Amino acid sequence: MAKITTRRERGGSEQDPAVYPRPSVAVDLVVASVSAEGALVVLLLKRKERPFAGRWALPGGFVHQGESVGMAAARVLREKTGLDDVELDELRTFSEPDRDPRAWVISVAHLALVPADRLSDVKPGRAAEDAQFCLLAPRDEPPGFTLRTAAGAVIEGPLGFDHDSILAHGLSRLRHRVTTTPLAFGLLPRRFTLSEAQRIVEAILGRKLDKAAFRTKILSLGLVRPTEEEKRGGAHRPAKLYVAAKGWDVAR
Amino acid sequence: MAKITTRRERGGSEQDPAVYPRPSVAVDLVVASVSAEGALVVLLLKRKERPFAGRWALPGGFVHQGESVGMAAARVLREKTGLDDVELDELRTFSEPDRDPRAWVISVAHLALVPADRLSDVKPGRAAEDAQFCLLAPRDEPPGFTLRTAAGAVIEGPLGFDHDSILAHGLSRLRHRVTTTPLAFGLLPRRFTLSEAQRIVEAILGRKLDKAAFRTKILSLGLVRPTEEEKRGGAHRPAKLYVAAKGWDVAR
DNA sequence: ACAAAAGTGTTCCTCATACACCCATGA
């Protein structure tokens, strides 16, 4: 401390990284998906350890030396879910000084999009008591959503840390993305029908869209490329399968 | 180090912030403005000290304990320019492990918007050899822009650190914001004419806009509120002055 | 009167919306 004062008093550099206390830097992940039933879901872990033991929270972990924040996010996602090669976007930092009761921790929140057909690949890590993709229903009052487990139980109380804020921010980013992109390719399987795409957008926005308008818009933007294949489902006409157009590969 | 291994081997927490090396966390600022002449400018400092001594770079500084990243950005802006109460938005983190030759430093880039009528308030700090708002001309090849000092001299070579990337990112964010908001209120004085607003948007986008279309769009969106006052300039009809509508205060 | 910038009206065109209708399939 005396050293810092000395440096400052003699008009020295304020730019030497070594002289200041340093925070831990973490990544927290909003891992979102749309289930086969068309529900918007997000991955939550029930914490085993303090702080917030027994409370639900987003998956997260610390950034290690020698890796970038993005690499850390990918690694944490792999460790906690076994998933690789999913779309990962940085949201923003969450850095209120008291957001972690243990220490000074700055978190860089990320949004991860998991295609529905890869939900079954998820192998939760050992750090949590329970890991579930929870249904996310929009609500008017804060924090802006209600969470239910797959079994239907409402998740009580706020999430651990400031994860309610992070989740709300991720949700709002997801809604924004889906209106501008306007396909959340990260949530789609490699080959998909336009109806599947529309169901996903509808799940995220929480409202129905016009079929014809959706199709013409998607096709006119040139974001998708038709394949020769078809998807045969129930007792109805087969649907043409599409892939994301060049430059829109899921892995980016 | 042995302690970390032990904790991991006995299946202990990976969540204890204390056991890992910690990075320094910095903020770097893209301080943008549109000059009275209608040129898009950005604040650069000529570095006095290593690393990159003698090279131009964005203003930046470290996040201190007890403050959030946003507070750090506001403080650094105040220290380097004397400006307060300007719009400050987080861009994203820049965290390549070798981005700072001195040490492990993660930077959170921010975009600061300075109204043209406050450019004269800027009192550069002592840390830099020279501080200038430099003209930013878009270019096709990377890094996507050419920089000139106010005197007209071209700024040679890349900026220090990864600040070329940060500046390019800030510029693209600014262009995006101005098309969606669709007014960069942070760049406008408290009271402004619609022509002033249009000139700023044109400077950022680098192209002319239709006067009638701009006016009807701005007014129909209800983003501005007319005042009783007028701005009398040269030999021409006075312009009505507007303010940002409620909820769009510059200070946010 | 004229220049210069503020401010408005008009026409054209594109595109989103809503809705109706046909198509292909399994049962």
Next chain:
DNA sequence: TCATGGGTGTATGAGGAACACTTTTGT
């Protein structure tokens, strides 16, 4: 042949682009 979802056409209206025009000032 019927139910189901895939796929397409068409009318309507809102909003953006381009351009011409009027208004108000200082000189």
